[in-house]
Amino acid sequence: MRRLPLLAIPAVLAAAAVAVPAGQPAPQPAQVAVQLTVLRHQNVQAFDNQKVKQVLDEMGRVLQNSDPPADVPCNVSFTQKGNVGIFTGPNVISNQQQFNAVANLGAPYHIKVVSTIDWCGAYMPSAVACSPVGIAGTSIVVEEDFFLGDVRLAGVILAHEYGHNRGLSHRPGALTNLMNPGVGPTSRCVNAAEAQHFLIQPSPATVEAAPVWAGPGPIPGLPAAAVVVDPLADEKKAEKKVAAAEVQEPLVPVKDFVHMVHPEGVPYDVASRYTKEDAKVLLGMLKDPAEKPWWTNIATTICFIGDDSAVKELIAFVNGGKQEAKPTRAELDARKAAVAHLGAIVNKTANPAVQKEAIDFLAAVAQGPLTEAAQPGAPARQLAIAAAEGLAVSGKPEAAEILKKIEKSESAGADEVKAAAGQALQAHDAVRKHGLKEYYGQRHRH
Ligand SMILES: [Zn+2]
Numbered sequence: 001m002r003r004l005p006l007l008a009i010p011a012v013l014a015a016a017a018v019a020v021p022a023g024q025p026a027p028q029p030a031q032v033a034v035q036l037t038v039l040r041h042q043n044v045q046a047f048d049n050q051k052v053k054q055v056l057d058e059m060g061r062v063l064q065n066s067d068p069p070a071d072v073p074c075n076v077s078f079t080q081k082g083n084v085g086i087f088t089g090p091n092v093i094s095n096q097q098q099f100n101a102v103a104n105l106g107a108p109y110h111i112k113v114v115s116t117i118d119w120c121g122a123y124m125p126s127a128v129a130c131s132p133v134g135i136a137g138t139s140i141v142v143e144e145d146f147f148l149g150d151v152r153l154a155g156v157i158l159a160h161e162y163g164h165n166r167g168l169s170h171r172p173g174a175l176t177n178l179m180n181p182g183v184g185p186t187s188r189c190v191n192a193a194e195a196q197h198f199l200i201q202p203s204p205a206t207v208e209a210a211p212v213w214a215g216p217g218p219i220p221g222l223p224a225a226a227v228v229v230d231p232l233a234d235e236k237k238a239e240k241k242v243a244a245a246e247v248q249e250p251l252v253p254v255k256d257f258v259h260m261v262h263p264e265g266v267p268y269d270v271a272s273r274y275t276k277e278d279a280k281v282l283l284g285m286l287k288d289p290a291e292k293p294w295w296t297n298i299a300t301t302i303c304f305i306g307d308d309s310a311v312k313e314l315i316a317f318v319n320g321g322k323q324e325a326k327p328t329r330a331e332l333d334a335r336k337a338a339v340a341h342l343g344a345i346v347n348k349t350a351n352p353a354v355q356k357e358a359i360d361f362l363a364a365v366a367q368g369p370l371t372e373a374a375q376p377g378a379p380a381r382q383l384a385i386a387a388a389e390g391l392a393v394s395g396k397p398e399a400a401e402i403l404k405k406i407e408k409s410e411s412a413g414a415d416e417v418k419a420a421a422g423q424a425l426q427a428h429d430a431v432r433k434h435g436l437k438e439y440y441g442q443r444h445r446h
Contacts, residue, residue, distance in 0.1 A: 031075045031076075031077075032074075032075065032076045032077070032198075032199055032200075032201050033076075033077050033079070034076060034077065034078050034079075034138070034201070034202060035078075035079055035080070035081040036056065036078055036079070036080060036081060036110040036111055036138060037080070037081050037082055037085060037108055037109050037110045037111070038052050038080060038084050038085065038110070038111045038113070039084070039085035039086060039087050039105070039109055039111070039112050039113070040084060040085075040086060040087075040112075040113040040144070041086070041087060041088070041089070041091040041112070041113065041114045041115065042086050042087070042088050042091075043091050043115065044091070044113050044114065044115055044144045045144060045148065046084075047084060047147075047148055048084065049080060049083060049084060051148065052080045052084060053079075053080060054151050055147060055151060055154045055155060055158060056078040056079060056080055056158075057078075057155075058151050058152060058154065058155025059078050059154075059155045059158040059159045059162070060076060060077040060078050061155065062155045062156055062159040062178065062188045063075075063076045063159055063190070063198055064076065064077070065188070067176070067186075067188035067189055068176070068189075069176060069189070070189055070191075071188060071189040071190060072189075072190055072191055072192050072194070072195040073195075074190065074195040074198045074199055075199075076198050076199065081108070085109065087102070087105060087109075087112065089101050089102060090102055090114070091114050091115050091116070091377075092114070092115060092116045092118065092377055092382060093114060093116065093117045093118060093119050093130070093141065094118040094119050094123065094382070094385050094420070095119050095123070095420070095423055096119065098119065099117075099119055099120070099130060099141065102114065102141050103130075103131070103132060103139045103141055104139070105139075107137050107204065108204065109139075110137070110138040110139060110140065111138075111140045111142065111147075111158070112139075112140070112141050112142070113142055113143075113144050113147045113148075114141060114142075114143060114144065115143065115144055115329060116143060116329055116332075116333065117129065117130055117141060117142075117143055118333070118336060118382075118385075118386070120264040120265055121264065122265075122427075122439060122440050123340050123386070123389040123427070124264070124265030124266070124300075124440075125265075125296055125300070125333040125334075125336040125337040125340060125386065126262055126265045126266045126296045126297050126300045126333070126337055127262070127263065127264050127265035128142065128143045128145070128146045128157065128261060128262075128263055129141065129142040129143065129146065129157050129158075129160075129161050129263045129264065130161075130263075130264055131161040131162075131164045131165055132164070132165065133164045133165070133167065133168075133169065134164075134165075134166075134167035135165055136202065136203035137165075137202050137203050137204070138162065138165050138202045139165065140158065140161040140162065140165065142157065142158065142161065143329070145329055145330070146261070150185065152185035153183075153184065153185045153261065156178065156183050156184070156185060156187050156188060157183065157261065157263055159178060159188075160178055160179060160183055160187070160263055161263065162198075163178065163179055163190075163194065163197065163198065165202065166197040166198060166200050166202070167197055167200075168194055168197050171191070171194070172249045172270075173249055174189075175187055175252070175256075175260065176188065176189045177189055177190075178190050178194070179194060180260075181262055181263075181264075181267045181270070182257065182260030182261065182262045182267075183260060183261050183262075183263060184259075184260055184261060248273075249270070251270070251273055251274065254274050254278040254281055254282060254301070255281065255285070257270070257271070257274070257297075257301065258282065258285070258294050258297040258298045258301055259294055259297075260297075262297065265300070266297055266300040266301055266304065267440075268304050268344075268436065268437060268440035268441065269437060269440070269441065271300065271301045271304035271305065272304045272305060272306065272436075272437070274301060274304075274305050275305070276305065276307045276309075278301075278305060279302050279305045279307040279309075279310055282298050282301055282302045282305075283302060283310055283313050285298050286298050286299060286302070286313070286317055292330060292331065292334075293330055295330065295331070295333075295334035295337075296330065296333040296334045296336075296337045298334075299314065299317065299334050299335075299337045299338040299341070300337045300341050302314065302338075303337075303338070303341030303342055303343075303344045303345055304341065304344055306344060306345050306347075306348035306349065307345070308345055308348075308349035308351050308354040310345065311342065311345055311354050311357060311358050312357075314338045314342055314345075315342075315357075315358075315361050317334075317335070317338055318335050318338050318339055318361075318365070318383075321334075321335040321379075324379075327379055332379055332382060332383075335383060335386075336382060336383060336385075336386035337386075339362065339365055339383055339386040339387050339389075339390050340386040340387070340389040340390050340393070341390070341393070342358050342361070342362060342390045343358075343362065343389065343390035343391060343392065343393035343394035343395075343399070344393050344394075344436055345358065346358045346359060346390075346393075346394035346395075346396060346399075347393055347394050347395045347396075347431070347436055348436075355394075355396065358390075358394070359391070359394060359396060359398060359399055359402075362387045362390045362391050362394070362399070362402075363387075363391070363399075363402045365383055365384060365386075365387035365390075366384050366387035366388050366390075366391060366402065366403075366406060366417070366421070367384075367402075367406060368380055368383075368384055369381050369384045369414045369417050370406065370409050370411040370414050370417065371411070376416055377416075381414075381416060381417060384414075384417045384420070385416065385417060385420040388403060388406065388417065388420040388421045388423075388424040389420070389424055389427065391403050391424060391428070392424035392425070392427035392428040392431060393427065393428075393431050393436065393439070394428075395428065395431045395432045395436075399428065400425060400428050403421045403422075403424050403425050403428065404421075404425065406418060406421035407421040407422045407425065427439070
């Protein structure tokens with residue numbers, strides 16, 4: 001998503017710096033009251049204003065309270081405007097167009113609850129919420145299980161997403177950071193800089209403000225000016241070195257990593273740093289029904305590690321889902337993650353036998369709905385879309401050939417799979433050009 005200049009920050013700082021005339025009461029700390037509208041997709045389980053109040057009150061408490069170990073309280077409160085609205089359109093978000101359709105329903109619509117988010121900057125079944133970064137207004141798309149589930153966690157996820165809207169990126173380091181890429185009910189701490197962003201009053205505008213640099217173009221007659229030797233070039237080089245040295249955060253134990261909620265999906269750059277030993281631990285967890293709520297994170301992380309000895313077990317895991325007549329969101333998301341990210345293992349391994357086994361499997365899953373009858377949005381269709389993505393991230397030429405075949409298929413009624421194959425071909429291109437790290441890194445803009 002496009003970043004907008006955060007014009008409101010200097011204004012907030014300036015207000016805080018105004019001198020208090022003698023005899024006048026000291027100004028109260030900045031207080032911001034935000035009104036939000038809440039909509040649910042028509043197929044999402046119904047909930048009432050009382051439920052919304054619980055979540056929005058908790059979202060406010062996350063920001064207002066001083067939480068351990070180090071938190072800057074900011075006085076922001078959230079209340080619901082109107083009643084729970086209903087919208088139609090995509091309810092399973094699996095690509096950018098579907099995300100845009102829901103995220104850009106426009107003002108005055110703010111929080112949109114859907115059943116499943118499988119896309120946030122990249123195809124990512126482990127995502128549970130997704131929001132544009134740095135917009136004038138507010139737009140948060142969240143899965144129903146996480147809006148209606150544990151209230152403390154819902155408050156954290158909503159406040160985290162709201163932070164993205166206000167221009168905040170992730171601040172990795174500690175699970176207690178609200179803006180950590182992975183969060184839990186105790187991720188409630190913001191620092192002073194983040195607090196300033198939360199104190200920005202969102203614009204009620206129906207149209208986003210135009211970026212300041214999008215003017216009418218150069219003024220004719222004025223000589224163009226450009227710096228040809230940057231006086232700060234040496235200092236900038238030094239800054240870059242420091243930044244590069246700070247990039248690698250220490251890894252938390254892999255069990256803790258998969259037991260966090262990663263609102264926009266498991267981060268590839270972190271998950272790919274775990275080892276084959278970690279992958280073995282995770283494969284064990286994938287067989288444990290007690291770990292079911294975390295299976296999506298577990299399957300995703302195994303694939304991002306790229307251990308090719310995991311392929312057979314991952315395929316068995318996906319096939320194990322065939323017994324589930326009506327899989328839950330968590331069960332189906334886990335199978336989709338295993339299928340979509342299996343391509344990452346294919347991409348990383350040099351073993352041709354493993355590549356062939358995985359690509360043959362993905363081809364069968366992706367082509368299944370072309371011959372079998374299935375309703376749009378049915379599990380087999382969702383798995384086929386995930387398999388198209390798996391073929392894409394493999395980056396292999398033979399995978400592109402399969403995708404072209406699916407896209408051109410004459411089979412009637414599998415339009416969403418054919419469209420997914422077309423989009424997967426573009427993803428295949430991007431992965432070949434830029435590599436997996438860059439491809440999955442696009443997600444951080446959401
Ligand atoms: Zn985030």
